[in-house]
Amino acid sequence: MPAKSKAQQKAAGAALSAKRGETKKSDLKGASKQMAASMSEKELHDMAATKRKGKPETAAKDD
Template sequence: MPAKSKAQQKAAGAALSAKRGERSTSSLKGASRSMVKSMSEKELHEMAATKRKGKPERVRNR
């Protein structure tokens, strides 16, 4: 599942590093903290590896 925005891609990257043990989970905030618990390492990698070109900074919920 590719990221829909740059912010989502960055949050997935932070969550992935915590999932791998490179960063503490307590240092995460917001969406990245919940991503660690709810997503697998493979899903996080797919989202974090999304190209940023052409993506908006943020996508607002409707």
């Protein structure tokens, strides 16, 4: 599942880092905290690895 925005991609990267033990899970906030709890490492990797070119900074509310 590719990221729909740069912000979503950054949150997935932070959650992936915590899942791998590179950062503390207690440092996560908001969406990244929820992503770490509800998504697998593969899902997070796929979302974080999305190309940034052409992505909006934030996703539209109706998506």
